Amino acid sequence: MGEVLDAKLDGETEEGEAKRQPTRIQAINREIILEAALEVFATHGFRGSTVDQIATRAAMSKPNLLYYYRRKQDIYYAVLQHTLDDWLAPLEAIDAEGDPIEQLRRYITLKLEMSAENPAASRLFANEILAGAPVIGDFLRSRLRTLVHDKAAVIRRWVGEGRLAPVDPVHLIFLIWATTQHYADFDAQIRAVLGSQVEQPGFYEQAAQAVLTIVLNGIRPRD
Template sequence: MRGGDGSGGSGVVGSGIGAPARRQRRDGALRREAVLDAGLEIFSTVGLHGASLDQIALRAGLSKTNLLYYFRTKEDLYVAVLRRVLDVWLDPLHALDAESEPAEALKRYIRSKITLSRDAPRASRLFCLEIVQGAPLLRAELEGPLRDLVEAKAAVLRGWIAEGRIAPHDPRHLVFAIWAVTQHYADFAVQVEAITGRDLSDEAFFEQTVESTQRLILASLGLS
């Protein structure tokens, strides 16, 4: 009986300890995400050098001391924000594989990229700003994971070319062209609106942009 009572008591105590620990981890993760969100907002508005940790902490609803628990320096936070942006951007590219039907796979990828330009324009503009400045804090990511993924997908595109499924093009330039067109609607949103009087929040304009870009890219590959 004592053993049974002891086990039962131990289980209750363990459960009681585990729940607060799980809540603490969850709350910590939420605070970290809040800091990253605030960092994106501030950095995309005033840049790395114009931003301060005080501004970001205020935007995140935390004290500066709490912010420094998650990120030791402003540069650490900036790189973390950029890495998160890169992860989100590259996720749709993973879906391109050799077994996919080229036209449908490329249409999905283009739609995903323009959706990101609509839903996360600040992220796109911040990344663009970093690249224009020479990517001093992100070069390792560009020369490592980014290059590796692009080369892997270039191999998929070369396979499609070899099989006669798409017209011959340098695969890397094809990827660059898709990035350039789709991200234009975020990076140069003011110019797009000035010329057309519309932006991607307009559902009809969004669909027109997606379909036009799909036709443009697919036509160059002999697809429809």
């Protein structure tokens, strides 16, 4: 599976796909399929999921679903690609000319919102990584690696200018990823510890404020 899908991550498309734009209905149906597949893959993993399960959750026939995606592997790849595009956008948006604290506050806030609003995407990504990244390994070593090093250079410059406390920029990014995605990936553990508190109004807003306070106070420049 990894070899087939990694080739697509490098820019290959199904024959003729790039030559025709989908109609509005086709675009809507693809989105419905991907949303359904995300829930199925996040719950059962790639091997435990079936096209029938995805079709049932998408409320469409299996032949109709296979009109859009020929194989389970193609659906899995499309879901991962969609997830990665969404997740990288906030990191890419960090502005080197902006205020460091506000740029990182915005990034952390967006990551927490994404984890709260779409925990299945976070769990799907975590499962892929735990499996050794068979589909997105090349992507991690290329596009993601380049982006992280680019943004680490920005943070390193901010530190050198005295606008942030001395921190290792790459490990700061790792810390932000681990903290923000924890609320999605370890939801069962959080609920076991906090019980009904998780269901109280404003819980995720309070969690976001706590995370922001801890992280941002740790990186503010020292007097």
